[in-house]
Structures are given as structure tokens and as C-alpha cells.
Amino acid sequence: MKIAFKEWAFICRALATGRQTLVLRKGGIREEGGEFRPDHPAFFLFPTYFHQASETITQEARSKLQEVMAEQPDSGILRLSHFAEISEAIRVNNLRGLLSLREFHIWSDEAVKERFHRWGENVLFALILRVYALPQTVDLPMRDEYAGCKSWVSLEEDVRTDGSTHVLDKNEFSSRVQAIRVALNAH
Numbered sequence: 001m002k003i004a005f006k007e008w009a010f011i012c013r014a015l016a017t018g019r020q021t022l023v024l025r026k027g028g029i030r031e032e033g034g035e036f037r038p039d040h041p042a043f044f045l046f047p048t049y050f051h052q053a054s055e056t057i058t059q060e061a062r063s064k065l066q067e068v069m070a071e072q073p074d075s076g077i078l079r080l081s082h083f084a085e086i087s088e089a090i091r092v093n094n095l096r097g098l099l100s101l102r103e104f105h106i107w108s109d110e111a112v113k114e115r116f117h118r119w120g121e122n123v124l125f126a127l128i129l130r131v132y133a134l135p136q137t138v139d140l141p142m143r144d145e146y147a148g149c150k151s152w153v154s155l156e157e158d159v160r161t162d163g164s165t166h167v168l169d170k171n172e173f174s175s176r177v178q179a180i181r182v183a184l185n186a187h
Contacts, residue, residue, distance in 0.1 A: 003154060
């Protein structure tokens with residue numbers, strides 16, 4: 001696989017530990033047309049450390065922030081440890097529905113509201129992700145073309161995913177997917 005999805009390192013960590021099951025995405029500044037599109041069904045989680053701010057995550061998650069920052073690889077290295085498959089991509093245009101998803105992610109309500117209203121467009125994508133741990137981490141050279149505010153990155157190297165394992169077992173994942181659907185349909 002050669003596709004990676006850029007996301008804050010502390011969100012990648014929440015996905016990797018099973019604490020988080022979804023990603024809320026508006027789009028990066030450099031997205032074509034200014035809006036995010038779930039163009040790839042599977043991708044590596046590409047942890048970024050730029051723009052992370054403790055006030056954008058829940059109080060509970062802030063206690064793990066130091067650990068996440070300590071895991072940052074040396075400059076010039078892209079460290080991949082997990083990949084994800086999109087189970088569902090739901091375009092959400094209801095703030096109450098988004099706020100009802102708080103148990104499935106670590107963003108603060110304020111961050112969710114800000115993302116929802118950003119650029120005067122009241123919409124976000126809720127990507128329900130099935131996350132897998134690679135059998136071992138893979139370090140790749142960080143390349144200039146990977147930089148910038150964009151969601152998708154085409155990796156120069158093809159990284160294998162053989163032997164990867166689910167972060168959540170099938171029953172737990174199915175239960176969360178159903179709970180997310182119920183929460184969104186209730187609003």
C-alpha cells in the first residue's frame with residue numbers, strides 16, 4: 001500500500017489504542033476544491049505533530065499528550081505503525097449529531113464546533129475506521145512532497161501490511177459502528 005492519511009499524532013494514538021473509532025474531517029487547506037473526499041478505502045495513519053493543541057482534545061486525552069510527543073520520531077523520519085480501512089464515510093451537516101458522537105473520539109466539543117463551522121460550511125465527514133496494527137513499525141524517509149496541509153499522501157515506498165492485526169475485535173467494532181449510526185440517526 002502506498003497511501004497515507006495525515007492526522008494529528010494524538011488522534012492517531014487514540015485510533016491505534018482503540019480509544020477512538022472515527023475521524024472527523026473537513027479538509028486540508030490544500031484539498032482540491034477545498035473539501036475533503038474519502039478517496040481511498042484503506043491507508044496508513046500518518047501522524048503529524050504540527051497544529052496539535054491540548055485545548056482541541058478532551059481533558060482525559062490531555063494526560064496522554066506527553067507520551068504522544070515523546071514518541072515523535074527524529075526529524076526526517078516518517079514512522080508508520082497502523083493502517084485503517086474506511087468502514088463508512090458519513091457526510092454530517094447537523095452539529096447536534098456530531099456532538100452526540102463524543103464518546104467515539106477525543107476532540108473537545110469546542111474543536112468539533114470549530115471544525116464544523118470552519119469556512120462558513122456547516123458540514124464534516126465522519127469516517128468510521130477499522131484500524132490495524134502492523135506487525136512492526138516501519139520507518140520511511142520524510143520527503144518534501146509529504147509536507148503541507150493535505151489529507152492524502154502518496155508514499156514513494158510500497159509498504160506491506162501482511163500479518164497486521166485488528167485493534168478492536170469484530171464484536172466491539174460492530175457494536176461501535178451500530179452506536180455511531182444510532183447516534184447520528186437520532187439527530
